[in-house]
Every structure is written in structure tokens, then in C-alpha cells.
Amino acid sequence: MTASTRIILLAHGSSDRRWCQTFEQLAAPTVESIDNAVVCYMELSEPSLDQVIASSVAEGFRDFRILPLFLAVGRHLRKDVPAMITDLEARHGVSIALLPPVGEDPKLGLAIRDVARGILESDQ
């Protein structure tokens, strides 16, 4: 990781604007507190991963970490995104690391527990 590393929060994308708004809210604490963090979409929504890589390269970034805003690994993260990364690295001469999806981090399970506890407390 160097000063020119960009962290990309990658969501699936949807034609439903409300779906994207939820992801923008999910990404907001990260984007607001971490320099060089951005959110983008695999398909159907903008900015796309392709757009973010292109504009970041124009800004001088050469090193990227993709943190998928997915709960688990499915076909997209096993096949589609790695193929997109191979193509983007070749076209832009950059390095892109694909991290495990956020759902594999134990912090998410603890947050879900806290959400469930909040439901119990609000009912009492």
C-alpha cells in the first residue's frame, strides 16, 4: 500500500435507484473517513469500475484494492470480477488486488448481532 493506493468499494449495481442509495449509505462512513476510498458498481449503475479506474489513473493512481460490498463469494466474485480486473490491469498498466468480500470479515457478523439486539431492545 502506497500513498497512491486507492481503495474501491465495489457493489453489484442495480437499475433500481433505491438499491444504489443503500450502497451509497453503506459506503459513506468509509468514503468520508478514508482518503482515496471510493464506491462504484460492477454493472447496471454508475460510476462503473471501469470509469473509476480510468479517472483514477488520470489522477495518478496506479495501485488499487477492491473491497467487495458483497456478503459472500458467488459467481461474480469468483469469475466475473477477476476477469474484469485482468482486463483493466492490461489496459491501464495498473495493479488491482481483489480482497475478500466484506461479509467474510467477522466484524460484519458482530454488526448483524448488534442489529438483532437493537430489534429486541426496541420491542421492550
Place this chain on the structure above:
Amino acid sequence: MTASTRIILLAHGSSDRRWCQTFEQLAAPTVESIDNAVVCYMELSEPSLDQVIASSVAEGFRDFRILPLFLAVGRHLRKDVPAMITDLEARHGVSIALLPPVGEDPKLGLAIRDVARGILESDQ
């Protein structure tokens, strides 16, 4: 919420066993710390929502809260799950409340920020 209320963590389900294992891990802190909390799947995996409602009714539960392990509302949560709930309520004579997906709770965005911070720290 009564002593006989069951909290159901509902994931989508997948034919990929590894996908379900991620959700079991995501649900573990909730299931281990909250009485009457269980995890099940909308389709493709077991236990299904239908199975969990049926076995819970046999245990004496009549009141359910479904907390979707989804990051945002899409077609499944807008149409498919409400239709399943209407059917299950009629068949079993129970009350089932569908909560917003975990991804709409601000705690998830904060957890994602902490995951991203952990990535930065592990690189230093």
C-alpha cells in the same frame, strides 16, 4: 415481542456450500448470543424458511421477525419474501414481520469502514 417470538435471519441461499458457510459464520454471533434466533434460506439451501416456520410452530412459536441478511432491498425482498410470508401466515396461523435488510442499518456501514481501516493498518 413476546417470550415466544423467534428471530429469523434470512439469507438468499445457494447451491454452493461455501456460500452458505459464509452466511452461517455471519449469523453465528447472533445465533449464539440471542435466544430463539435461527438462520435459514429463501431458496436453494436448507433449512428453508418454510422448514423453520413449521418446526418452530411445532415448538410453540407463533410470532416471528425476519431479519434479512441482504445488503439492500431488491426484487426478492420487495415481492418474493412478502408473498412467502403471506402464504406461511395463512397456512400456520402465525404472525411474521419482515424487517429491513441488515444493510440498511447504519451499524453495517460502520463495520465496513472498520474492515477498510483494518486493510490499511495491515499494509503498514
